[in-house]
Amino acid sequence: MKALIITSPFIPWALGYPGLDHTIAKLQARHGSPLQSRSTELLGDLQDNNALTAVGSEIKAILQGASAVADGSTYTPPAALASAACTQSTLCIWSHIIGDLSTAFTDCTALARGAIRQGFHDAATWDRDSAYGGADGSLLLSDDELARPENRGLEDIAAQTKAWHGRYAGYNISMADLVQTAAVTATVSCPGGPRIRHFVGRKDDGRPGPTGKLPLPEQDAQTLIDLFAAKTFTADGLVALVGAHTVARQRFVDPGRYDAPQDSTPAVWDSAFYAQTLGGDNETGVLIFHSDWSISGHEATKERFGEFAGAGGMGVWGPAYAQAYFRMSLLGVGNLNYLTEITQALPLPR
Ligand code: HEM
Known part of the structure; x- marks a missing residue:
């Protein structure tokens, strides 16, 4: 198909047709169009305009282009966690929990990276063909899922998250929310990390998530583009998401280089990962995954990869990551109209 005529990167006329938007995203990914942008596809129960609640409209707006970066509003819990005043407020309960999480994550600790x-690993078991899976806590609720080879390295954060879950079990919180709240709290606890708008109210599912949905470091860019497209991400979204490797250290890709980072500043959320992956020096300290290297050079992804690597890259990557991770944290969640926003309880960026 040579004549793919698309004139706007934001393709507004496709907004009313989520299926069409997804088809375009897939075509663009396959044909290496320079007109990539983020996905606007709706998720869960947001498709029916007549059933939209106020919170559903907020989430819909973010999925379709409003910024996912939080403003500077903060919240101080007015009462102790166990008090009646606090237990009646979702924001108050989570504010106490997030205080606990941030202590463990401040300055981008190993637990924060985990x-x-x-x-990501809990949410990304979902794609359009899945009958279940996604951000449902199953990674920690099912021993089978955690034991899968692709989840190696998550043992410490999994044990800590289960301990937090036990500590707050009396406050009616889901494992699914705890896992995603930990992810966004950890991101903003890394110096430079964005403060991503965040909602809770996800339902738990103890069934092990569908298999074969997570990416592998030996996969090529096209396989990864297709894998993420099935989860409603454009190729641009994939490029933004893999930037999380700015705070990564590997143990099992090359065990001989145990703990080797994926950029030279693994305790800082910066765009050095993009520049250093393009630089291709896999010998002196940094270990570049084949998957990241392949994405950096593919027709559909190299332009955005270069933009994030270049001068001013941080300014565009931060909001792009926030947008993409906001979407990730809601994959497979069927009750988006009934979530509660708790963004104000998150720490401010460092
Ligand atoms: C192209 C898709 C991806 C592949 C193939 C991939 C693969 C990997 C691998 C192999 C590791 C090292 C595991 C180990 O040996 O210890 C890793 C680490 C990591 N990944 Fe990814 N990943 C991908 C996308 C993502 C995404 C989308 C995120 C977050 C949104 C993410 C966040 C991280 C983080 C934070 C670490 C470091 C964990 C730590 O230091 O404990 N990755 N990834």
């Missing part, structure tokens, strides 16, 4: 990856 929490970011854990949030």
Whole structure:
């Protein structure tokens, strides 16, 4: 198909047709169009305009282009967690929990890095063909899922998250929310990390998530573009998401280089990952995954990869990551109209 005529990167006329939007995203990914942008596809129960609640409209607006970066509003819990005043407020309960999480994550600790990856691995078992899966807590609720080879390395953060879940079990919180709240709290706890708008109210599902949905470091860009397209991400969204490797260290890709980082500043959320992956120096300290290297050079992704790597890259990547991760944290969630926003309880960016 040579004549793919699309004149706007934001394709507004496709907004009313989520299926069409998805088809275009797939075509653009396959044909290496320079007109990539983020996905606007709706998720869960947001398709029916007549059933939209106020919170559903907010989430819909973000999925379709409003910024996912939080403003500077903060919240101080007015009462102790166990008090009647606090237990009646979702924001108050989560504010106490987030205080606990941030203590463990401040300055981008190993637990923070694990929490970011854990949030991704719980959510990304979902794609359009899945009858279940997604951000449902199953990664930690099912021993089978956690034991899968692709989840190696998550043991410490999984044990810590289960301990938090036990501590707050009396406050009616889901594991699914705890996993995603830990991911966004960890992101903003890394110096430079964006503060991503965040909602809770996800339902747990103890069934092990569908298999074969998570990416592998030996996969090529086209396989990864297709894998993420099935989860409603454009190729641009994929490029933004893999930037999380700015705070990564590997153990199992090359065990001989245990703990080797994916950029030279693994405790800082910066765009050095993009420049250093393009630089291709896999010998002196940094270990570049084949998957990241392949994405950096593919027709459909190299332009955006270069933009994030270049001068001013941080300014465009931060909001792009926030947008893409906001979407990730809602994959497979069927009750988006009934979530509660708790963004104000998140720490401010460092
Ligand atoms: C192209 C898709 C991706 C592939 C193939 C991939 C693969 C990997 C691998 C192999 C590791 C190292 C595991 C180990 O040996 O310890 C890793 C680490 C990590 N990944 Fe990814 N990943 C991908 C996308 C993502 C995304 C979308 C996120 C977050 C949104 C993410 C966040 C992380 C983080 C934070 C770490 C570091 C964990 C730690 O230091 O404990 N990755 N990834």
